[in-house]
Amino acid sequence: MSDLLFFQHFRLKKETVLFLLQKIEDRIEYDHNWNNSVSPINQLLICLRYYATGCHQLSLAFFGGMDKSTVNRIIKRVTLAICHLSQQYIKLPETEDQKRNIQLEFFGIAAFPKVIGAVDCTHIKIQSPGGDDAEIFRNRKNFFSLNVQAAVDANYKFLNLVARWPGSTHDNTIFNNSILKASFERNDFPNCFLLGDSGYAIKKYLLTPLLETRTRAENTYNEAHIRTRVIVENTFGIWKRRFPILAYGVRTKLQLTMHIIVATAILHNIAREATEELPPNDDRYNEAAFQQLLNNVPLNVVNEGNLQNDGFRVRRELIDNYFT
Structure with missing residues (x-):
């Protein structure tokens, strides 16, 4: 995506998203690759897209090419990982x-x-x-x-x-x-x-x-x-x-x-x-x-x-x- 299109979709710049990924990657990365586990960057982008739209998770599953239950777990997983940064940023x-x-x-x-x-x-x-x-x-x-x-x-x-x-x-x-x-x-x-x-x-x-x-x-x-x-x-x-x-x-x-x-x-x-x-x-x-x-x-x-x-x-x- 272009920088502008990326910002419109995810509400943050690419550089900021990569910075955030470094902060939470250890918490959201799976320790195995069974069943084609979703990569940390894709988990983060799915969660940011949810914050940016508030859309139904079924629509988000279609957007990410995954099952609705997977999207639900990703949103919980990434949200909790970000919350662990609260004492550092708030x-x-x-x-x-x-x-x-x-x-x-x-x-x-x-x-x-x-x-x-x-x-x-x-x-x-x-x-x-x-x-x-x-x-x-x-x-x-x-x-x-x-x-x-x-x-x-x-x-x-x-x-x-x-x-x-x-x-x-x-x-x-x-x-x-x-x-x-x-x-x-x-x-x-x-x-x-x-x-x-x-x-x-x-x-x-x-x-x-x-x-x-x-x-x-x-x-x-x-x-x-x-x-x-x-x-x-x-x-x-x-x-x-x-x-x-x-x-x-x-x-x-x-x-x-x-x-x-x-x-x-x-x-x-x-x-x-x-x-x-x-x-x-x-x-x-x-x-x-x-x-x-x-x-x-x-x-x-x-x-x-x-x-x-x-x-x-x-x-x-x-x-x-x-x-x-």
């Missing part, structure tokens, strides 16, 4: 230099200080998992989904991913039970901020926008907050455009679906590190996403509760001493 910054670089990159967007990540949730459509608990996966838009939480950096890369909660779960509940929150509660990231929407409870390390603005400084804070946090919305768009199975819906068993979400996030980060081109039209959505966030309050706004807590104090000091 991780929070560890050194002071890494933290400082992320803060500088976020500062370059809208001059919001000390930001180390933007956090939000997105729904990935799934088939009904069946059983007595199936309805907890039905979200407020009335389709079955997993509510996936992600924290991203200013380069559209995932720093943290949680892909195990049913679609009916509130964003704030996912955050409260996440390793991400635990790491900030332990003060692993002193003098650093996460930015989230009003679906999250404000903390001294997690800043949310004001629901109403009365002064110029408050308006400046909100605009800088939203222009910076929109990075996470754009990341979701790029991710789902690169791997359309996430937008069309994943029709596999629940455990494999969770692994597919993680695997595609890893591939997204690998593509970002390889400076691959963004899927078409992504840059056009930046301003549109910002305006949508600026003009709309989230449906699930968290009750702000005690106005004297540390989060409100930190936000007020930031507005009065910096954004003024």
